[in-house]
Amino acid sequence: MTRVRSVSSFPVAYPEPNDDGNTRHLLFVRVEADDGTVGWGEAITMFEDATRATAQLVEGIAELVVGSDPLENVATWRRVKRASWWYAHRGGVAAFALAAVDIALWDLKGKLLGQPLVNLIGGAERERLPVIASTHVFDESMEREAERHGRYVRDDGYAGVKIGMGKKGGTRLGYEVERDVEFVRLLREAVGPDAMIMMDRGASLVWDFDTAVRRVDAFEEQGLKWIEEPFEPDNHESLRRLRGHCRCLIAGGEREWDARGFGALIDTGLVDVIGCDVGRAEGITGVLRVIALVEEADDVWFNSHAWSSAVNTAASIALSASTPRCLLQELKPLENPMQHELVTEPFAQHDGFVAVPRRPGLGVEVREDVLAKYRLT
Numbered sequence: 001m002t003r004v005r006s007v008s009s010f011p012v013a014y015p016e017p018n019d020d021g022n023t024r025h026l027l028f029v030r031v032e033a034d035d036g037t038v039g040w041g042e043a044i045t046m047f048e049d050a051t052r053a054t055a056q057l058v059e060g061i062a063e064l065v066v067g068s069d070p071l072e073n074v075a076t077w078r079r080v081k082r083a084s085w086w087y088a089h090r091g092g093v094a095a096f097a098l099a100a101v102d103i104a105l106w107d108l109k110g111k112l113l114g115q116p117l118v119n120l121i122g123g124a125e126r127e128r129l130p131v132i133a134s135t136h137v138f139d140e141s142m143e144r145e146a147e148r149h150g151r152y153v154r155d156d157g158y159a160g161v162k163i164g165m166g167k168k169g170g171t172r173l174g175y176e177v178e179r180d181v182e183f184v185r186l187l188r189e190a191v192g193p194d195a196m197i198m199m200d201r202g203a204s205l206v207w208d209f210d211t212a213v214r215r216v217d218a219f220e221e222q223g224l225k226w227i228e229e230p231f232e233p234d235n236h237e238s239l240r241r242l243r244g245h246c247r248c249l250i251a252g253g254e255r256e257w258d259a260r261g262f263g264a265l266i267d268t269g270l271v272d273v274i275g276c277d278v279g280r281a282e283g284i285t286g287v288l289r290v291i292a293l294v295e296e297a298d299d300v301w302f303n304s305h306a307w308s309s310a311v312n313t314a315a316s317i318a319l320s321a322s323t324p325r326c327l328l329q330e331l332k333p334l335e336n337p338m339q340h341e342l343v344t345e346p347f348a349q350h351d352g353f354v355a356v357p358r359r360p361g362l363g364v365e366v367r368e369d370v371l372a373k374y375r376l377t
C-alpha cells in the first residue's frame, strides 16, 4: 500500500502586479508518497508573520500525515483538525495549515488514482465557468483605470470585473462617495452594457450606513451585480437594513474559517454570495462542507475567493464547477508570478470562460525552481 513519505513547506514572498506590485506571501505544502508521486497545496496566508507561523504548524502536523494512506485523506483531515483543538477552535492560523495539507493530499490522491479532483468530489456540473477580472485599482487617474478595465472586457473577453476598494495606490476608491460613484459610472461606460460589475469594500475601510446606501444606490444605477462586504462581518444591523433596501446581491464570508462559521452566516439570511477561500477555510474537505450548506439554503450562491496562486485556482475551479450554486470564477488579469510562472500551463480565460482542469489531481504542474526563486528566507 502507498503511504505518505514526507510533508514539507515552502513559504514565499512575491510581488503582485494586480496589487500595484506590493509584496504578498503564501505558504505551499508538498506531500510525497513512497512511490515518488507528489501533491501540492497552498494557504493564502498573505502576511509574512502568518506565513511563518503556518510553516511552523505544518512542521508539527507532518507527524500526523507521514505514514498515512493517501486514499484516506479525509480521515487524515479529521485527525489534523482534532489535534489543533487548543489553538484553532473554530478557526485561526491552524486552518491555513490544515487547508494547505488537505489540498496537497487531494492532489496526491488524484494523481495516484489517475483522476481529476473534480471527479473525486462528485463530478462537474459544468465543464467551464464564466470568468471575471478580479482586480485592484491604483492609478491616480480614474479615467485610465476605467479604460484599463474596459479593455479586459472589450479586448480580452472577460465577462465582467470585480474591483477591490480601499487599496494602496493613487485611485483612492472607497474613501469619498462622489469619487466612487463617478468611477463606477466611468467603468460602466468602459466595459459596455452587458458586463458584470462587482464592487468590494475592502477590509481597511469603514462605511457608515448612510454613505454605504448612497454608494449602492448609485452603483445599482450602473447595473451593479453585487456589493461585497459592505460592512464589518458582525455588523448585522446595517447589513439587514441594507438588504431590505438594495436590489443587488450582497457578498460576504471571507473572514470565516470553517463550515460552522459559514453555516451561522448563511442562517442569518443576510448574505446572498458566500465568499470562501479553499486556501483558508480548511482546504477542499472544509469547503465541500460549506458548499453542502450553500446547496441546502435557499437562493444562496458559493463564490471561490481565489486571489492567490494557480494551486488555489485549480482547487477553486473544481469546487465551483462541482456545484450548480456558483455564478462565476475570479481570475487576476495581469500576469503575475504565482499564476504565470509557478505552473507550466497557467490558467487563462477564453471568450469569458475557464475550463475545469481534467488532468489527475489538481491538474497543474508546479515548478519547484520558481518556489526556490521566491522562497521566504
Ligand SMILES: [Mg+2]
Pocket (backbone or CB within 6 Å): 200, 228, 229, 254, 275
Ligand atoms: Mg473580497
